[in-house]
Amino acid sequence: MAVRIEPWDAGDLQLLQKSMVDPAMTEHLGGPESPAQIAERHERFQRLADSGKGRWFKIVDVSTGESVGSVGYWERTWRDEDVYEIGWSVLPPFQGRGIAGIGTGLAIDVARSDKRHRFLHAFPSVDNGPSNAICRKLGFTLIEETKFEYPKGSFMRCNDWRLDLFALN
Numbered sequence: 001m002a003v004r005i006e007p008w009d010a011g012d013l014q015l016l017q018k019s020m021v022d023p024a025m026t027e028h029l030g031g032p033e034s035p036a037q038i039a040e041r042h043e044r045f046q047r048l049a050d051s052g053k054g055r056w057f058k059i060v061d062v063s064t065g066e067s068v069g070s071v072g073y074w075e076r077t078w079r080d081e082d083v084y085e086i087g088w089s090v091l092p093p094f095q096g097r098g099i100a101g102i103g104t105g106l107a108i109d110v111a112r113s114d115k116r117h118r119f120l121h122a123f124p125s126v127d128n129g130p131s132n133a134i135c136r137k138l139g140f141t142l143i144e145e146t147k148f149e150y151p152k153g154s155f156m157r158c159n160d161w162r163l164d165l166f167a168l169n
């Protein structure tokens with residue numbers, strides 16, 4: 001399936017609602033969010049590009065124009081270093097067709113072209129088979145298993161995957 005990524009905008013609240021109220025979709029992300037949390041997240045995604053500290057995108061099915069998922073990256077401090085972190089999600093009816101891998105690859109191309117940070121990290125739960133497979137497929141290096149606080153106040157066991165955006169490929 002051919003997909004493209006487009007900047008997150010004001011019309012994308014419904015897409016976010018579909019993913020963030022679903023217990024299966026949020027199993028590795030701390031569980032479903034409240035309407036207020038989702039609205040706040042939607043505002044944050046829209047502001048991200050203007051802040052210069054990252055970007056959020058919707059993943060769009062080229063043939064229908066339908067939004068099928070999202071992917072984004074943002075700045076964080078990790079082990080005393082400023083890096084990018086990336087996250088992704090694809091709605092259940094569209095999973096299992098390689099869409100998250102393609103959409104994430106496209107977002108990585110944009111992060112690379114920003115020339116802002118060398119390292120991009122992903123922290124999928126150790127139990128998130130598809131997300132760990134995506135990291136491996138996209139050329140991330142597995143650094144270590146680590147305890148990661150997400151959401152605030154709750155800790156999960158994650159893999160720390162790292163991609164060198166400045167490496168020649």
Ligand SMILES: CC(C)(COP(=O)(O)OP(=O)(O)OC[C@H]1O[C@@H](n2cnc3c(N)ncnc32)[C@H](O)[C@@H]1OP(=O)(O)O)[C@@H](O)C(=O)NCCC(=O)NCCS
Nearest residue numbers: 025088089090095096097098099100101124129130131133
């Ligand atoms: C994780 C998620 C984005 C995957 O979306 P998707 O479009 O189905 O993923 P893809 O089809 O691009 O890739 C999945 C890969 O994992 C593999 N895979 C699937 N289930 C797997 C499992 N249980 N164990 C190992 N690998 C698995 C697939 O074979 C595929 O690899 P391949 O392309 O080499 O065959 C989707 O399940 C989701 O949105 N989950 C909820 C949100 C979430 O957990 N986000 C991740 C936060 S880091």
